[in-house]
Amino acid sequence: MLPHPVIQHLxxxxxxxxxxxxxEQQEQPGLRELSFEERLTLLVDRERACxxxxxxxxxxxxxxxxxxxxxxxxxxxxxxxxxARLLRSLAQGQWIAEKRGVIITGPTGVGKTFIGCALAHQACRQGFTALYAQTGRLLQELTLAKGDGRYLKLLASIARVNVLILDDWGLDVPTAEGRRILLEILDDRYERSSTIITSQFPTSAWHANLGDPTLADAILDRVLHNAYRIELRGESLRKKGRKLTPETVSLS
Structure with a gap:
């Protein structure tokens, strides 16, 4: 049996x-019948899993x-x-490798944020990084960061994230400064990483909601043409007292 200090060294x-x-191997005498290579393989597999x-x-x-x-x-x-077929396809993660986005639209309460977070969770399971942000609050935070010198650092950190969720897109009309910041965020990410956008408004209303035709053209050009669309409908599941996730879906 190997001495206890080996465990301390590990x-x-x-x-x-x-x-x-x-x-565990020391506590299971039957494992001593395995070869050195087999026992070492078990050790390495456990380390990798951890x-x-x-x-x-x-x-x-x-x-x-x-x-x-x-x-x-x-x-x-x-x-x-x-x-369901689109969801299974997105579960494979190829859309992230291809630097494409996902746009999820529909009325309040139909599960847009849940699905967006589920896609981000799946991305994390596949080794990608992710970040959730409520769009209005993110723009406010970055606006304040311009005044205390954190702006470029925060912008760079957002750009490095593989999957960014911009939740509640269009809920508030952004300020002029907010529109410029939004354009910078999306320009940094265009064809370099993936962005999930959730919104209560159909994409046809986004241009008007942004409030500035010129910047709206530039912003939407970077999000609409390379994204998968999930367009939900129906009444709020909260209003019906129904859980958003009572069923399961097979991802195979």
């Missing part, structure tokens, strides 16, 4: 998964998702115009 090297697996789990936890924490949602929980049977 932990000192931050190989906690291997340390745990080795301790690192994958910690990495996912870090990505989910950094994403600050408004709701903890997964695609398996999305109700595809409720009649709200949700295309």
């Amino acid at each position: 932990r000192a090297l931050k190989l906690d998964g291997m340390a745990l697996a080795l301790q 690192r994958d789990t910690r990495g996912l936890q870090r990505r989910l924490s950094a994403a600050r998702l408004k709701v903890q949602a997964s695609l398996e929980e999305v109700d595809v049977k409720h009649p709200r115009g949700l295309d």
Whole structure:
């Protein structure tokens, strides 16, 4: 049996998964019948699994998702115009590799934010980074950041995120400064990363809602032409007292 200090050394090297697996091997005499290579494989597999789990936890924490949602929980049977085939396709993550976006529109309460967060959660599971932001609050934060010197740093950090959720798009008409900031955010991300936009308004109303025809043209040119569309309809599921996720969907 290997001496106990080996486990301490593994932990000192931050190989906690291997340390745990080795301790389990010492407590299971039957494993001694395995070859050295087989036991080492078990140690390495455990370490990799532990690192994958910690990495996912870090990505989910950094994403600050408004709701903890997964695609398996999305109700595809409720009649709200949700295309299960499209959802399964998006679950594969190719849209992120292709630097495409997703636009989710529909009335309040039909699950736009839930689906957006579920897509971001799936992205985190696949090793991508994500970040949730309520559009109006993000523009306010970046406007304030211009006054205290944090603006460029925040803008750069947003640009590095693989999947950005802009929730409640169009809920408030942005200020002139907000429109310019929004254009900078989307220009940094255009064909470099993916953006999920959720909105109560149809895309046909976005141009007018932005309030400035010239900047609206530039902003929408960067979001409308390279995005998948999910157009939901129906009454609020909250109004009906119905959970947004009573059914599960197979992603296979």
